[in-house]
Amino acid sequence: MNTLPLKIREELDGYFTQNRLSEEKKRDILNTVKILYAKSSYDPEEPVGVVTAQSLSEPATQMTMRTYHFAGTAGIQVTLGLPRMLEIFDARREPRTPTMTVYMKKDHQNIEDVRKIASSLREVKAKDVILSTTTDLTEVQIRCKLDTKKLASLGMDPQKVSKCVRLRNTETLVEGDELIVRPKKVDLKNLHKLKYSLLESHVKGIRGISQVVVTKEEGEWIITTLGSNLKKVFEIEGVDYTRIVSNNIFEVLNVLGTEAARNVIIKQAKYTLEEQGLGVDVRYIMLLADLMTVEGHIRAIGRYGLSGQKASVLVRASFEETKKHLTSAAIRGEKDDLRGTVENIMMNQVAPIGTGAFTLVRRLPGLAGKKEWREKPRRTAKPKKPKKTKKPAKIKKTRKPKKTRERKAKKPRKKKK
Amino acid sequence: MKKKKTLKKPVKKVKKRPVKKLTKRPKRLTKRPTRKPIKKPKVVRRVRRKPGARKPKPIKHEARRPEIRVVERRISGKTDVYFNGRVACEIKNPADFVENLRKKRRMGLISHQMNIVYYPDFNEVRVNTTHGRTRRPLIIVDNGKPKLTDKILKKLNKGEINWSYLIQHGIVEYLDAEEEEDTYIALKPEDLTREHTHLEIDPITILGTSAALIPYPEYNRGDRINYGAKMVGQAIGLMASNFPMRADTKFNILSYPQAPLVRTNISDILDEYPEGQNIVVAIMCHDGYNLNDAIVINKSSIERGLFRSVYFRTYETIKKKYWGGQEDEIRVPEPGVKGYLGEEAYVDIGDDGIINPETRVVSDSVLIGKISPLRFLSAEDFAADIENRRETSVTVRYGEEGIVDDVLISETVDSDQLIKVKIRDQRILEIGDKLASRHGQKGVISLLVPHEDMPFTVEGVVPDLIFNPHAIPSRMTIGQLLELLAGKMGAMSGKSIDASAFNHIREDEIRKVMKSMGLRGDGKQVLYDGKKGMQYEVMIFTGLAYYMKLDHMVSDKIHARSRGPVTLLTKQPTEGRAKRGGLRLGEMEQQCLVGHGAVLALKERFDSDKTMVPICTKCGLVAIRDIAKNRSYCGVCKDSEVVWVETSYAFKLTLDELKSMGIYPKLGTEEV
Incomplete structure (x- = not known):
């Protein structure tokens, strides 16, 4: 049973205890599961990376051709389809539509509480409570008429607003239901700019959350938000902070850590593909997510990430920015161990994967007793190490022995995207 | 004074004091052109921009509010006039100016090649007289009545007046793309209203030469007309009647060309240059041989000369x-x-x-x-x-x-x-040649069936071509079905049929005629299986269609190679059929082999430029082979050990190129 992964083991145990089976039957089931598990695993030396690349890029090409949107459905419009896939795998800092799914604690499962929490999440900007603005050129000031009714419903008054919209080098006055913002220096030119920054200033709620939708899923109240701010939402009373989900990978990385970010990548990629009706095995996405996060931070797949950081000079040079990689390798005196696939294909050698990963050795009957019988592997002139060093004029003799940094080749090698 | 007035207009709706914005943006205009506007357009943001002007800012939150709107205009209230793209002068009343100039052109006082247009949004008048503008003739309409009256038409028919008379007398005028923007053109005389400024000479003028050759085009989806027109251009026909005397680099001539049975109004002109043949078509499947746009052809028809052509x-x-x-x-x-x-x-x-x-x-x-x-x-x-x-x-x-x-x-x-x-x-027509009807329905011949094995009717009629019904539903080329029906009627009655766009014999009339000849009106027929002689369970839609042989013949494309020339630089096989090139095993194919782990097979495929390279074990550079003395040595180290290594020539070339960049690629060798 140790050959099986933990999750399957647990599932089987649960099944066994539930159904009270005979020992014989248990053994049968266990054996079948073991066989099936062994069958579904990859053989040693199978090029998983290439298969992953193919399994993901084929549906991705399909996606460019048909990306459907659900216009008009209740909820929040999220970036989907290929743009979203690019966002995930290019490791963009800020997704185009960051969203959160906020779950409630058990004691906050009534609609009033949820609504209250939802409205406290939503960011209120000055423009939301200002009815109209007037740029007064003669007095050099901006007059804003405030929506007192709305303010009252938010539990605020003009005075509070004026405290919120404090802008640099300005003074803010309240005159009845009007807000007057006046720059300290007379500056006609920037008055217009000032108006924009005034309208955009934060008044209430959580920064960045522009839209909140309350829905009921599987008998549970859920708040979906447009805009994401995990840290702030954690602080809110009643929110189940153990289950809250954000689609902003970098935010999750910063707040919850690498492992959580990896899970977000997997979930988001899977969701995006499935939403388009494309079925890709999770394990491919998992492999990709693993590669993106192994180093503790998030690496993009592409020139500035994974593909640009491969161990082999030749592989990097064959992908993009050939000259950059070659010259930098020459300056550093890098050494290529030729352990990967691409390098060997370039040199027309047998690459050490698949059928090329092994050498066949057979003791010939006639040679059996002979002394000093040496194994002759079938690869003839394999590992050559091209060492790249900038030619130091003609002082050949003084060149020190190779002292190149030997980088460990990463196990699963992802092909260029 | 005037300035103030104009400023007020949009303000009224806003009920707010306007604030003048001190920026330079394309100005808007108060007065609209002469043509009576259909409805007074509501003044909602419509800032069009001058070509090259800065992109307008996206609508900000503030703009959506009923608040302040800034109206900018030219202070002088004048309009720029551009002559052939250069500023010529300023005028006060652009609408009158344009109308005046047009009037003079129609009177023949100004060259009819002058086109003028007024853009109210840019506040510009543009006058163009340059060469290279595509222009088209239209009948001038005045107060909802075309200037080309019956009286003039009669004269024209008699030959008393000609085309240039019509142009000189302001009956027909040529418009360029810019002036066309300022018009309202009716397609048919029946459509004319008082607002129309021009009338199309004939509805078919909206089609080009190739598209006008398509019968029943309005029954097809638009893109099919496009494809059809393109394929008409690729058809092999009689491109010039003096072809024996010509010495063009390359051309094809159809041996037995026919004029189409189902015709359009420009067929009369193009009958001298036919591009296809009328053939009997049955819409049915044939043992799966016409799957996916493949075409099954009667072999005996080919032997009788169907779509035979000569290549020069x-x-x-x-x-x-x-x-x-x-x-x-x-x-x-x-x-x-x-x-x-x-x-x-x-x-x-x-x-x-x-x-x-x-x-x-x-x-x-x-x-x-x-x-x-x-x-x-x-x-x-x-x-x-x-x-x-x-x-x-x-x-x-x-x-x-x-x-x-x-x-x-x-x-x-x-x-x-x-x-x-x-x-x-x-x-001679063969498997792999490309045929197409005029409705964007192309296909490649996949099977030649002997006459005796083809399906047949009671009368013994055998189709020349079997067309797959699956090509119809998704492409919706109803025109093709109508052509088949009309072709059948034409063949049975011995008449050619007019199927011009928008103006042709109606379907129910065809059906009536067919019925009167004792045939079914829907074009269906009982057919018998050519191999078993049994009647098909369903009736088959048959008819005559004009088919074209397209200029994509297998004999021009077929290519294979086992050995052949290589390029000098890389020693890899050449590319392209003309150079007897190889078929490239590309990057994706390579990855496919890698994905299967078939590395040895992959290496074999890439052995096309494999070479043995002597490598110096000391300096790691490519050594020299002296064939005359039969020894190899390193040109740098002289007396070092040299080993032979197998690589691709392309890699050796890469090493040389690296050296040329000033990079020292040192190969380490190791015995295995």
Whole structure:
């Protein structure tokens, strides 16, 4: 049973205890599961990376051709389809539509509480409570008429607003239901700019959350938000902070850590593909997510990430920015161990994967007793190490022995995207 | 005063004090052009921009509010006039100006080639008289009545007046793309209203020549017309009636062309240049051989000459004179000339070095024997009688053959001798050739069925072509079905049928005629299986359609290679059929093999440029092989050990290129 992964083991145990089976039957089931598990695993030396690349890029090409949107459905419009896939795998800092799914604690499962929490999440900007603005050129000031009714419903008054919209080098006055913002220096030119920054200033709620939708899923109240701010939402009373989900990978990385970010990548990629009706095995996405996060931070797949950081000079040079990689390798005196696939294909050698990963050795009957019988592997002139060093004029003799940094080749090698 | 007035207008709605914005943006205009506007357009943001002007900012939150709107305009209230793209002057009343100029043009006071347009949004008048504007004629409409009256039409028919009369008298005028923006054109006289400014001469003028050849176009989806028009252009027909005299580089002539049975109004003009044949079509499946746009053809029809065509290609050469008194020679090259092709290569060419008409030639046959001087000779060289001639004969291209049709000897403008040899090759329809109807329904022939195995009707009629019904639903080419029906009616009644766009015989009339001839109105027929002789369970839709043979024939494309030429630089196989190239195992194919772990197979595929390279074990560079002394040594280290390593030549080349970049690629070797 140790050959099986933990999750399957647990599932089987649960099944066994539930159904009270005979020992014989248990053994049968266990054996079948073991066989099936062994069958579904990859053989040693199978090029998983290439298969992953193919399994993901084929549906991705399909996606460019048909990306459907659900216009008009209740909820929040999220970036989907290929743009979203690019966002995930290019490791963009800020997704185009960051969203959160906020779950409630058990004691906050009534609609009033949820609504209250939802409205406290939503960011209120000055423009939301200002009815109209007037740029007064003669007095050099901006007059804003405030929506007192709305303010009252938010539990605020003009005075509070004026405290919120404090802008640099300005003074803010309240005159009845009007807000007057006046720059300290007379500056006609920037008055217009000032108006924009005034309208955009934060008044209430959580920064960045522009839209909140309350829905009921599987008998549970859920708040979906447009805009994401995990840290702030954690602080809110009643929110189940153990289950809250954000689609902003970098935010999750910063707040919850690498492992959580990896899970977000997997979930988001899977969701995006499935939403388009494309079925890709999770394990491919998992492999990709693993590669993106192994180093503790998030690496993009592409020139500035994974593909640009491969161990082999030749592989990097064959992908993009050939000259950059070659010259930098020459300056550093890098050494290529030729352990990967691409390098060997370039040199027309047998690459050490698949059928090329092994050498066949057979003791010939006639040679059996002979002394000093040496194994002759079938690869003839394999590992050559091209060492790249900038030619130091003609002082050949003084060149020190190779002292190149030997980088460990990463196990699963992802092909260029 | 005036300025204030205009400013107020939009303000009224806003009920707010306007604030003047001090920016320069394209101005808007108060007055609209002469044409009566259909409705007074609501003044909502419509800032169009001048080409090249800065992009307008996206609508900000603030703009959505009923608040302040800034209206900018030119202070002078004048309009710029551009003449051929340059500012010419300013005017006060653009609408009147434009109308005036148009009036004068129609009166014949200004050249009819002048076009004028007024853009109220940019506040610009543009006058154009340059060449290169595409213009089209339209009938001028005044107060909802076309200027081309019945009276004038009668005169025109009698021949009393002509086209230029119509233009000179302001009945018809040519509009360019810009002036067209300022018009309201009716397609048909019935559609005319008071607001119309022009009338289309005929609805069909919205179609081009190729598109106008398509019957029942309005029953097809738009893109099919597009494809159809494109394929009409690729059809092999009779491109010129003087083709035997012509020496174009390459052209095809259909051997037995026919005028279409189902015609359009421009067919009369183009009947001299037909591009297809009327054939009997049955819409049914045939053992899966017409799956996915494949076409099944009656083999016997081909034997009777269906879609037979002749392919002509002209080869030419110039007997050039070079500096220093040397010149090309047109004659049979003798052994010893550099690049001599061997005695048997020149057997077909005559004593004058040129092949005779009606000689059968194949790929690489010499058509014109030619010798060119190799390089300029110095006096000593000349005295030493160095062989300085190279074989430069004209040979038949790879993959082509035929019969010499014509030989033409002439002179160029530089009074050099010019020789042209025209080759003709009969192309009989075969599997892999491309056929198309006029409705964007193309297909490749996949099977030739002998007459006796084809489905047949009670009367013994056998279709020439079997078309797959699955090609219809998704493409919705109803026009094709109508053409089949109309073609059938035409064939049965001995009449050609008009199927011009928007104006043709109606479907129910066709049905009526068909019924009156004792046929079914829906074009369906009982058919019998050609192999079993049994009646098909369903009736089959049959009819006549005009089909075209397209200029994509297998014999021009078929290509395979096992061994062949390689490129000099990389020692890899050449590319392309004309160079007998290989078929590239590309990057994705390579990854596919890798994905299967078939690395040894992959290596074998990439062995096309494999080489053994001597490598110096000391310096790691490519060593030298001295064949004469039969030894290899390193050019740098002299007396170091050299080992032989197998790589691709391309990699060796990469190493050389790295060296040229100043990078030292050191190969470490290791025995295995």
